[in-house]
Amino acid sequence: MSSLRFARIAHESPDGIEPRVVASEPGADRWVDVRAAECRRLERGGASAVAARRLATALVPGSLTAALEGGTAFREAADRAAQEADPDTFAPEGARLLRPIDPPAYRDFMAFEEHFVNASRRFDREPAAVLYEMPVSYFGNAHAIVGPEDEIPWPHYTRAMDYELELGIVIGTPGRDLTPETALDHVLGLVNFNDFSARDIQGVEMSGGLGPSKGKHFGSAVGPWITTLDALDPNDLAMTARINGETWSEGSTSTLLWSIAELVAWASTGEPLAAGTLLGSGTVGRGCGLELGRTLEPGDVVELEIEGLGVLRNRLGTPPPSGWRPEPRERASAGAR
Amino acid sequence: MSSLRFARIAHESPDGIEPRVVASEPGADRWVDVRAAECRRLERGGASAVAARRLATALVPGSLTAALEGGTAFREAADRAAQEADPDTFAPEGARLLRPIDPPAYRDFMAFEEHFVNASRRFDREPAAVLYEMPVSYFGNAHAIVGPEDEIPWPHYTRAMDYELELGIVIGTPGRDLTPETALDHVLGLVNFNDFSARDIQGVEMSGGLGPSKGKHFGSAVGPWITTLDALDPNDLAMTARINGETWSEGSTSTLLWSIAELVAWASTGEPLAAGTLLGSGTVGRGCGLELGRTLEPGDVVELEIEGLGVLRNRLGTPPPSGWRPEPRERASAGAR
Numbered sequence: 001m002s003s004l005r006f007a008r009i010a011h012e013s014p015d016g017i018e019p020r021v022v023a024s025e026p027g028a029d030r031w032v033d034v035r036a037a038e039c040r041r042l043e044r045g046g047a048s049a050v051a052a053r054r055l056a057t058a059l060v061p062g063s064l065t066a067a068l069e070g071g072t073a074f075r076e077a078a079d080r081a082a083q084e085a086d087p088d089t090f091a092p093e094g095a096r097l098l099r100p101i102d103p104p105a106y107r108d109f110m111a112f113e114e115h116f117v118n119a120s121r122r123f124d125r126e127p128a129a130v131l132y133e134m135p136v137s138y139f140g141n142a143h144a145i146v147g148p149e150d151e152i153p154w155p156h157y158t159r160a161m162d163y164e165l166e167l168g169i170v171i172g173t174p175g176r177d178l179t180p181e182t183a184l185d186h187v188l189g190l191v192n193f194n195d196f197s198a199r200d201i202q203g204v205e206m207s208g209g210l211g212p213s214k215g216k217h218f219g220s221a222v223g224p225w226i227t228t229l230d231a232l233d234p235n236d237l238a239m240t241a242r243i244n245g246e247t248w249s250e251g252s253t254s255t256l257l258w259s260i261a262e263l264v265a266w267a268s269t270g271e272p273l274a275a276g277t278l279l280g281s282g283t284v285g286r287g288c289g290l291e292l293g294r295t296l297e298p299g300d301v302v303e304l305e306i307e308g309l310g311v312l313r314n315r316l317g318t319p320p321p322s323g324w325r326p327e328p329r330e331r332a333s334a335g336a337r
Numbered sequence: 338m339s340s341l342r343f344a345r346i347a348h349e350s351p352d353g354i355e356p357r358v359v360a361s362e363p364g365a366d367r368w369v370d371v372r373a374a375e376c377r378r379l380e381r382g383g384a385s386a387v388a389a390r391r392l393a394t395a396l397v398p399g400s401l402t403a404a405l406e407g408g409t410a411f412r413e414a415a416d417r418a419a420q421e422a423d424p425d426t427f428a429p430e431g432a433r434l435l436r437p438i439d440p441p442a443y444r445d446f447m448a449f450e451e452h453f454v455n456a457s458r459r460f461d462r463e464p465a466a467v468l469y470e471m472p473v474s475y476f477g478n479a480h481a482i483v484g485p486e487d488e489i490p491w492p493h494y495t496r497a498m499d500y501e502l503e504l505g506i507v508i509g510t511p512g513r514d515l516t517p518e519t520a521l522d523h524v525l526g527l528v529n530f531n532d533f534s535a536r537d538i539q540g541v542e543m544s545g546g547l548g549p550s551k552g553k554h555f556g557s558a559v560g561p562w563i564t565t566l567d568a569l570d571p572n573d574l575a576m577t578a579r580i581n582g583e584t585w586s587e588g589s590t591s592t593l594l595w596s597i598a599e600l601v602a603w604a605s606t607g608e609p610l611a612a613g614t615l616l617g618s619g620t621v622g623r624g625c626g627l628e629l630g631r632t633l634e635p636g637d638v639v640e641l642e643i644e645g646l647g648v649l650r651n652r653l654g655t656p657p658p659s660g661w662r663p664e665p666r667e668r669a670s671a672g673a674r
Contacts, residue, residue: 104479104480105478105479105480110545113666113668113669128544128546129544130541130542130544130545131545132665132666132667133541133663133665134542134662134663135663136542136545136547136548137547137550138476138547138548138550139477139478139548139550139554141442141476141608142441143442143608143609143611144609155607155608156607157606157607177660179661180661204467204470205467205473206546207465207466207467208447208467208473209465209546210447210473210474210475210543210548211473211475212547213444213473213476214471214606214607214608217607217608218607218608219608257666258663258666262663269492269494269551269660270493270554270660271478271480271481271492271551271554274480323514323607324516324602324606325471326471326472326599328469328470328471329450329594329595330469332450
């Protein structure tokens with residue numbers, strides 16, 4: 001396999017927006033449409049135009065997760081497409097980039113020590129011992145993952161919006177009970193990841209010991225593209241966050257308490273890790289407003305930039321005037337026996 | 338729409354096991370293969386055999402989630418199939434039942450007060466105030482959901498296995514920001530749900546404020562079928578758990594602190610709720626070994642039975658001799674600033 005970048009672009013079709021998987025070698029200045037390249041290759045092998053389209057569509061669907069589920073057959077097609085870089089298969093210049101991965105699952109770790117020490121002390125606590133025993137994580141709502149330039153919906157139940165500067169890890173091939181020695185073979189690549197957070201409700205929820213849920217699930221952003229591991233030095237990538245153009249956060253993947261291989265291995269321990277899964281590293285030290293004593297406002301523009309992974313830019317939406325909340329309950333005298 | 342039960346059966350094909358969606362009216366003693374019924378209907382309308390199969394396969398794929406994504410078009414096909422109950426479309430007698438839903442997301446609540454009061458007191462705590470303010474929940478690993486008669490894998494990192502007697506709620510149509518008034522229109526039906534738990538690592542993980550993760554994600558069971566809401570009195574269903582034939586737990590959905598409509602509405606507040614999503618109610622009071630001071634052993638057979646939802650039976654697997662665990666880290670003097 002060669003070093004690649006993967007993205008998805010929006011194609012306007014008579015049936016609505018159609019996502020297309022595109023790839024390029026890291027230094028290239030144009031994206032190649034992988035399905036179009038595969039179509040042409042099949043026709044050169046004697047396939048009819050209709051059959052070439054049918055086969056290429058099956059191998060390179062618009063979902064990158066579905067494509068990855070095809071295993072090496074898909075990956076080889078992407079490699080060929082990017083290496084040949086036939087101008088007839090270039091994606092249109094200026095095409096809108098969608099979220100590069102449509103993950104079937106998303107798990108967020110808390111793997112930067114400086115962040116969890118700082119965050120704990122904001123609540124007058126020392127970090128829990130378990131954070132040094134294993135990489136602790138929770139699952140988020142994979143259906144709420146958005147892409148570059150997408151607006152982040154501001155839920156009605158929060159006034160304390162925050163960003164989180166994280167490294168995203170995209171799983172390329174499924175696994176279970178991996179070890180750090182085998183884990184990296186299951187990684188497609190890395191991506192900027194912004195785990196937007198509603199700090200007020202998040203703090204309340206976490207006092208219940210589950211989640212968080214509403215503090216996180218309204219929208220996290222990923223993109224603009226995925227760069228394969230072999231094109232990067234994953235242990236030494238500079239990480240930056242800018243709010244309305246001003247640098248708020250600077251960090252490095254070199255400060256991870258657990259290696260990427262350990263995070264992936266532990267994610268797969270005792271449970272299935274699906275192709276296309278998105279893993280978040282957790283926030284780098286001083287990589288969110290909570291640690292800096294700052295909060296975001298509606299309309300703020302947040303940019304994340306990790307070395308080699310481009311710039312992920314999102315604007316915050318506006319809170320709706322109101323919304324439904326559950327009616328609190330009285331404690332029953334019944335209950336415990 | 339009429340009252341229905343939905344399940345999926347395993348069909349042995351030359352390409353391996355093929356799941357087939359089946360449906361029946363609640364009192365019927367045979368399952369109808371929905372795709373087969375749709376195929377015949379199309380042929381009666383003049384479709385060629387090949388076209389009928391193509392169209393029926395698109396409308397009734399093997400994934401119940403993918404079928405539900407077809408909206409009323411699918412639901413009407415299921416209604417017709419079950420009502421006609423043409424013997425030529427019956428599923429083979431004794432066919433193996435698969436997990437009835439292949440959920441794209443799974444969220445578990447903690448909505449029975451007696452359970453969370455009892456569980457808190459096991460750890461010498463009073464229940465957190467938030468549990469009375471909103472229905473608290475976390476996301477689990479939807480890829481780890483198994484079906485009736487499936488063996489539950491016993492992960493290497495636990496010795497304290499437990500069951501949890503829960504009501505499962507299956508989402509039929511997607512939504513966001515639903516209210517209790519609109520939420521039930523988005524529910525397909527109810528199902529037995531067993532949220533198997535590894536109590537030792539679960540307790541450690543929850544001290545970190547995220548998750549739980551490894552305490553839960555190794556396998557949860559659902560089935561054997563889904564019964565639509567209109568065929569049940571969801572606020573008064575008897576719930577039973579038996580271990581190796583002995584009744585350990587008895588409860589009722591009447592003790593829910595939050596209604597099904599509130600749970601679904603809150604699940605959708607500020608975030609997407611996808612068709613096919615599985616929601617767990619949380620454990621009914623005294624519905625797990627933790628509350629009873631009892632634990633499970635390898636090979637134990639756990640049966641859950643909620644009124645109108647059949648019997649969900651699973652056997653526990655055997656722990657592997659060893660497995661990888663992360664190496665604990667030292668606290669750095671660096672970190673907080």
